[in-house]
Amino acid sequence: MRAVDAIVECLKAEGVEVVFGLPGGANIPTYDALYDADIRHVLVRHEAGGGHAAEGYAKATGKVGVCLATSGPGATNIVTPIQDAMMDSVPVVFITGQVRTDLLGTDGFQEADVMGITMPAVKHSVMLRHPLEIPRALHEAFYIARTGRPGPVVVDIPMDLTRADIPYEPVEDIHLPGYQPTTEGNAKQIRQAAKALAAAVRPVLYTGGGVISAGASDELRELVEAGGFPLTCTLNGLGSFPAPHPLWLGMLGMHGTRTANYAMDEADLIVAIGARFDDRVTGKLSEFAPRAKFVHIDVDPAEIGKNVPAHIPIVGDARNVLPRLTEEYRALGAEQARLESWWQRIHAWQERHPLRYDDTTDDEIRPQFMIESLYRATDGDAIVSVDVGQHQMWAAQYYHFRRPRKWLSSSGLGTMGFGLPAAMGAKAGMPGEQVVCITGDGSIQMNIQELATCAQEGIDVKVFIMNNGYLGMVRQWQELFWDRRYSAVDLGRWPDFVKVAEGMGATGVRLSSKVTLEADMREALETPGVVVVDVPVTAEENVYPMIVPGGAAREMEG
Amino acid sequence: MGEPGTPELLSLEELEASGGLRTGRKHILSILVENKPGVLTRIAGLFARRGFNIDTLTVGPTDDERYSRITLTLDGALHPIDQVTKQLHKLVNVLKIRDLEPAETVARELALFKLAVDGASRAEVLQICEIFRGKVVDVSRRSITVEITGTTDKIEAFDRMLRPFGLVEMMRTGEIAISRGRAET
Numbered sequence: 001m002r003a004v005d006a007i008v009e010c011l012k013a014e015g016v017e018v019v020f021g022l023p024g025g026a027n028i029p030t031y032d033a034l035y036d037a038d039i040r041h042v043l044v045r046h047e048a049g050g051g052h053a054a055e056g057y058a059k060a061t062g063k064v065g066v067c068l069a070t071s072g073p074g075a076t077n078i079v080t081p082i083q084d085a086m087m088d089s090v091p092v093v094f095i096t097g098q099v100r101t102d103l104l105g106t107d108g109f110q111e112a113d114v115m116g117i118t119m120p121a122v123k124h125s126v127m128l129r130h131p132l133e134i135p136r137a138l139h140e141a142f143y144i145a146r147t148g149r150p151g152p153v154v155v156d157i158p159m160d161l162t163r164a165d166i167p168y169e170p171v172e173d174i175h176l177p178g179y180q181p182t183t184e185g186n187a188k189q190i191r192q193a194a195k196a197l198a199a200a201v202r203p204v205l206y207t208g209g210g211v212i213s214a215g216a217s218d219e220l221r222e223l224v225e226a227g228g229f230p231l232t233c234t235l236n237g238l239g240s241f242p243a244p245h246p247l248w249l250g251m252l253g254m255h256g257t258r259t260a261n262y263a264m265d266e267a268d269l270i271v272a273i274g275a276r277f278d279d280r281v282t283g284k285l286s287e288f289a290p291r292a293k294f295v296h297i298d299v300d301p302a303e304i305g306k307n308v309p310a311h312i313p314i315v316g317d318a319r320n321v322l323p324r325l326t327e328e329y330r331a332l333g334a335e336q337a338r339l340e341s342w343w344q345r346i347h348a349w350q351e352r353h354p355l356r357y358d359d360t361t362d363d364e365i366r367p368q369f370m371i372e373s374l375y376r377a378t379d380g381d382a383i384v385s386v387d388v389g390q391h392q393m394w395a396a397q398y399y400h401f402r403r404p405r406k407w408l409s410s411s412g413l414g415t416m417g418f419g420l421p422a423a424m425g426a427k428a429g430m431p432g433e434q435v436v437c438i439t440g441d442g443s444i445q446m447n448i449q450e451l452a453t454c455a456q457e458g459i460d461v462k463v464f465i466m467n468n469g470y471l472g473m474v475r476q477w478q479e480l481f482w483d484r485r486y487s488a489v490d491l492g493r494w495p496d497f498v499k500v501a502e503g504m505g506a507t508g509v510r511l512s513s514k515v516t517l518e519a520d521m522r523e524a525l526e527t528p529g530v531v532v533v534d535v536p537v538t539a540e541e542n543v544y545p546m547i548v549p550g551g552a553a554r555e556m557e558g
Numbered sequence: 559m560g561e562p563g564t565p566e567l568l569s570l571e572e573l574e575a576s577g578g579l580r581t582g583r584k585h586i587l588s589i590l591v592e593n594k595p596g597v598l599t600r601i602a603g604l605f606a607r608r609g610f611n612i613d614t615l616t617v618g619p620t621d622d623e624r625y626s627r628i629t630l631t632l633d634g635a636l637h638p639i640d641q642v643t644k645q646l647h648k649l650v651n652v653l654k655i656r657d658l659e660p661a662e663t664v665a666r667e668l669a670l671f672k673l674a675v676d677g678a679s680r681a682e683v684l685q686i687c688e689i690f691r692g693k694v695v696d697v698s699r700r701s702i703t704v705e706i707t708g709t710t711d712k713i714e715a716f717d718r719m720l721r722p723f724g725l726v727e728m729m730r731t732g733e734i735a736i737s738r739g740r741a742e743t
């Protein structure tokens with residue numbers, strides 16, 4: 001068969017139902033094969049939108065996302081999504097067209113060194129040299145993307161290869177000698193960890209996106225409830241544990257709760273599960289959790305001991321490790337009463353330092369109030385994608401997630417422009433779910449063109465723009481640390497998002513009444529089609545509490 | 559050290575201290591990789607990203623044609639080396655990495671020395687070559703080229719002895735290394 005038909009067969013064999021992309025000269029043959037294939041292709045308006053859509057699809061469904069781009073500019077446009085998927089461990093296969101082999105390295109039309117440009121940003125990448133390599137390379141790409149610590153894989157296919165006539169047989173015997181993730185977890189180490197938990201009097205469980213990737217939320221809950229342990233989540237780990245919950249301390253880190261950060265600071269044992277001690281979590285590293293010993297459970301051995309020393313390292317998949325840890329812990333019959341004074345201390349923090357903001361006395365909408373209203377309007381059960389900045393932090397603080405894969409955030413790379421395409425990808429993968437995008441007036445403009453894609457494809461996402469007229473997070477830093485010298489953060493009054501929405505084939509509404517906000521949001525959510533909701537909020541509100549830059553976690557402000 | 563987002567000025571000393579990865583301890587990493595395009599770039603890129611300066615690097619075939627052996631030497635504190643070897647392990651095309659213990663390793667390097675030697679000093683040079691078990695591989699009226707193998711120390715000693723005779727140029731391969739005893743490297 002044609003090599004391009006073999007590509008489509010590979011996708012089908014991998015269970016791919018939706019792909020996101022945009023054709024160009026170098027992948028016209030592939031698009032010809034897609035023309036009558038039984039795979040939905042979502043034609044994005046910019047490849048970056050396609051890459052983030054594939055991420056959103058993967059994050060919401062747990063399946064591997066697929067993004068197609070042509071050579072040269074098509075491929076360079078997906079560099080940001082590739083790095084984004086790398087930082088947040090999102091399984092996505094990017095298939096790029098490349099100029100034909102005899103033009104390679106000659107600065108041919110729309111040629112770019114895709115392998116070279118993406119190399120530091122991928123879990124793996126390969127440029128094919130022979131058409132017969134195509135089936136195996138694609139199956140390996142899916143295998144590498146979804147196993148171990150998930151991540152992006154790039155397959156670069158020169159155009160002449162795709163025009164060859166090759167046989168296709170599904171490849172099932174994948175054996176990569178240099179790639180054998182450790183997923184089991186060492187039994188002795190797990191026992192040690194259980195003992196450490198049983199001996200700890202001030203333990204904290206600290207969980208990240210790894211728990212969600214592993215599909216280990218139920219297993220995590222078992223452990224937490226078995227021991228009555230306090231638990232905090234990273235930004236990327238929101239939804240790994242049902243929130244709110246009596247054992248949940250909220251998010252930790254720069255804009256986490258005081259309780260979570262204080263608990264980490266005073267803990268005698270921190271059990272990190274699928275989390276990587278990012279600088280936004282630790283604050284000043286030398287003063288991070290000074291009294292704690294660390295159990296670090298991660299499928300990626302390179303994360304263990306990278307930023308903090310792991311006293312008990314466990315390399316393994318959380319889904320395998322956690323049930324055994326719970327079992328070992330139960331067998332030790334630890335006295336629950338030992339945690340009583342710890343919980344008293346935690347409850348005192350929770351009482352003294354709840355997340356709070358000064359609400360307005362007039363009709364002005366505080367950003368936090370906007371998120372709370374949306375939380376209620378969606379009954380706390382929507383898939384929520386966010387962009388990056390203040391709105392992202394407020395969403396993380398005030399929207400709670402009862403289940404995993406409901407929260408789609410560009411957490412590691414912090415990519416403005418992620419939110420809308422990610423929501424689009426999630427909705428394409430989970431058409432039965434309510435999908436909302438919470439974004440800012442700055443972020444939305446970075447991939448706003450995808451509104452047209454959503455409208456054309458009937459992907460009914462609801463977009464809520466927290467509009468404060470600023471690049472708010474940078475403005476906040478300039479206010480707090482740079483003497484209010486607001487350099488290049490004022491976005492002015494444009495565009496008119498209601499008009500933009502209408503031009504893009506969506507419904508646009510502006511909600512400025514605080515009193516009716518929740519009801520108006522419900523109405524917007526029930527409006528068929530793509531809806532853009534512009535919500536003017538307090539212009540100069542700050543995200544608090546905050547670990548000041550370079551400060552220790554216990555020195556939170558605000 | 560201050561955060562990049564704050565207006566606090568950073569002293570140059572602070573900036574330099576934060577990048578202080580080189581401690582003078584030498585490491586020989588022996589890396590078995592799949593013989594595929596781009597593997598060397600991936601490995602070199604990992605070191606470059608972490609600010610390592612690779613001292614020597616050799617790549618060659620092994621007894622199995624599917625694999626190549628990369629031997630590289632560099633300076634570094636143990637911890638950063640540990641992090642970089644873990645990152646190397648994550649490369650799909652990398653099969654095995656050994657941070658070779660100098661005492662349990664045989665390491666060799668080959669060097670070629672071209673010397674501007676005429677009749678008068680030639681005998682003396684040949685005598686030194688003999689002591690070092692060097693081999694003359696080319697000779698002309700105004701030059702002599704010597705091949706020598708050995709440890710890095712030996713080649714440096716040879717260099718010091720010969721340099722005064724008029725060194726035109728010198729080329730070194732970088733070390734290859736194999737573990738002592740029956741066990742595979």
